[in-house]
Amino acid sequence: MARLDPHSYTESSQPLAKHVALTLYFDFAARTIHGSALLTLPAAHTGPLLLDTRSLVIHSVLDRHTNAPIPFSFPSDPTPDPVLGQPLSLSLSAQSAALVVFSTSPSSSALQWLSPAQTASKAHPFVYTQCQSIHARSLFPCQDTPAARLVFSARLNLPHPLTAVMAAARAAAPRDPIPGEAGSACPDALWCAPGRSVEEFIMDRPIPAYLFAFAAGDIAARDVGVRTRVYAEGGAALLDAAAREFAGAEEMIRAGEALFGPYEWGRFDLLVLPPSFPYGGMENPMMVFLTPTVIKGDASGAQVVAHELAHSWTGNLITNKTNEHFWLNEGFTTYAERRIVEVVQGEETAALNMGIGWRGLNDEMERFKDNMEFTKLKPNLEGIDPDEIYSQVPYEKGFQFLWRIERQVGRPTFDEFLKKYIAKFKFQSIDTETFLEFLKANLPGIENQIDLKQWVEGTGIPPDAMEPLSSIYSKIVSLSNEFKLGKIPKEQEVANWSGQEWELYIENLPKSVEPSQIAALDAHYRLSESRDYEVKVAFLQLAISSGCKEYFAEVERTLKQVGRMKYLRPLYTALVQGSAEEAKMSARRIFAEARDTYHPIAQGVVESILAKHS
Incomplete structure (x- = not known):
């Protein structure tokens, strides 16, 4: 049977759940959630129903009305797929709902459990989720594809004095557990233990599983x-x-x-x-x-x-059908973001944003020079972990595509098109072909004015993409070019610069320069000590690439302070890409010491970088 999504076991011939009722009991000591998921289908179904799971323990599957067991199995090899996990097959018999009782694993890729010592308060533990791209399946059994949208309710059982927040509406004030209410989620004695409270949430608008999110702590x-x-x-x-x-x-x-x-x-x-x-x-x-x-x-x-x-509007309201169409989420959102910034913060700020994006897009072409498939707007991702090839391409090439259309038809016409597009497809998951059909139907002749196939299916940056133009952008690029000649910007030239200007300046410098130039620049402007991590990391990456060993200590501090992959990826890559064995050894040591402070998704990304350059 045909799969609906290369990153999900969901079958196209099987019904998609419309509602899930979750009951979750948080065991901070065991870094585990004991829960149940009541999945409701649009109609009664007979036959198998495949759900995505990863690192979940399935205790039982029950008929919601009779409490009778529903047969289930894992119809795959004993070893889970490293990307997809394991399919859970429910054998339904004219049933429209099934209650799956499960427990998460301490290694769940969707959850990060923080001990009190790892929190700011140092007094209470903390846990939070990150389900994008395909990590919801390690939190609860589901059809973990953006093609499937569902509404949900959730009851979270927490120890006092912790509270929860959720990407949903709070249904009621926290209350003490009621004996018997947990049903089959966990034993009543556990659910109703003293010193705990229950918080309830409802999401009544259909969303894909990757947007399921909560946090609990102080x-x-x-x-x-x-x-x-x-x-x-x-x-x-x-x-x-x-x-x-x-x-x-x-x-x-x-x-x-x-x-x-x-x-x-x-x-x-x-x-x-x-x-x-x-x-x-x-x-x-x-x-x-x-x-x-x-x-x-x-x-x-x-x-x-x-x-x-x-x-x-673009991503949550209209969602890419699979991760192969990720640009429909991120390209549209990058365009929409810059339009909002232009209104609120001005054209120059939006232009700087575009300039940083342009530089980032060009850098990604170098990153993927050995596999240009990942420079397409619509790449083939069969067998590929979306986290492994996460990049600026869907963001910035997608933005460039939409900006190209805007330049062709004019902003007023494109604005009218965008509103029609959002109104037409809201609360739906679509693919690139659906967008292109709508584009050609509503902007007649556009396919004769822009090479749509090259933009969507071609590799690299199309020739009609455009570097942004503005006075501040041109000035910064000019100063970057002067640095190549040994000139450091004068204080009066950078007096009004914020972090964004410095980031753009550093991004336009050569990838490797003389260590003396790096030291001179830092002596003037203390970029290695910037409170703006965009500036700090861009500078430290340049320093590592230029062989400036004196910055290794600051690199280590930075890698141990934050777990944002935007910073981890370039710094670890810069350390291991060069020929210096000292830098490679430092990268491995730092990761070994900092690993437990990173989210599981970030751990996997860094491990991949180190393995590639081992």
Whole structure:
């Protein structure tokens, strides 16, 4: 039978669940969740139903009405697929629902459990999820493909005094467990043990499994707008800084609504996670997850918020059908983000954002020079772990494609097209072919003006892509070129620069320069000590590539402070790519010492980098 998605065991001939009711009991000591998932189908089904799992223990499967066992099996080799995990096959007999009782593994790739010592408060443990791209299957059995959308309810049983937040609406105030209510999720004595409380949530808009998200621990909150509240684990100081950094969220929401139509998710809350969070942000609907590294003190971190907000229309509202069409999420969202930033922060800031993206896209061409398949907008990802080839290509090449269409038809026409597109496909998962058909139907003749096939299926950067043009962008590139001649920018030339300008400047420098030049630049502007990790990491990467051993200590501190993959990937790669054995040994030692502080997704990425260059 045909699979619906190369990254899921879900069969195209089988029904897709429409609702899941989750009951989750958190065992922090064992780093395990004991739970049940009541999956409801649109109609009664007879025959097998395949669900995705990874590192889950399946205790039983029950008929929701009779409590009778439903036969289940793992119809695959004894060894789970390293990318997909194991299919769980339920043998249904005219049934429209099944209750799967399960436990997660301490090695679940969707969960990071932090001990009290690893948190900011140092007093209580913490746990959070990251389900994108294909990690929801290690949290609960599901059809873990973005082609499948479902609504859900969830009951979370936590020890006092911990609280939970979720990318969903809170259904009721926390309460003590009621004897007998846990059903088959776990023994009543366990569920109703003293010193615990139950929190309930509902998501009534259909979402794919990768957007399922929660966190639990010692979490505080503060309102920053009529639809926005900031949450953080790091105490009052971090909460204050986050509230200041993201104070403009409501203005961004209004800008997005003016550009793309109504905001469909009710609230837009923000959770600042511990530094181990592997991404800059994750667009979980109703509650965006953020790394604390986006809090820079100058509101520039709000650009990450603009990106996650833009996903409310492009990604969450309209979703790529599989990860082979990931550009439909990220290319559209990068375009939408820059339109929002342009309204809120001005054209020059948006142009700088575009310039950094252009530089990043060119860097990815070098990264994938030996496998140009991954430079396509629609690559073949059969057998490929999406985390392994995560890159800027779907973001920046996707942005360039949409910007090319905008330049061809004019912004007013393209804006009208975008609103039609979002209204037509909201709460649906689509593929590239569906988008292209809609494009050609609504912008007649576009296929004769732009080589759509080259943009979607071709490798590399198409010849009609365009480097952004603006006065500040041109000035920064010019100063970068002067550095190649040994000239360091004068203080008056950089007096008004923020982190974004410095990032663009460093990104345009040669990949390897004389160590004396690196030292001179740092002596003037202390870039290695920047509080802005975008600047710091870009500079340290350049320093490593240029053989500046004196920066190894700062590289090590950075790799042990944060777990964001945007920083881990270039720094570890720079350490192991060169010929210096000392740098390679340092990379292995640092990872061995820092590994437990990284999220499982980040651990896998670093392990892959080290293995490639071993």
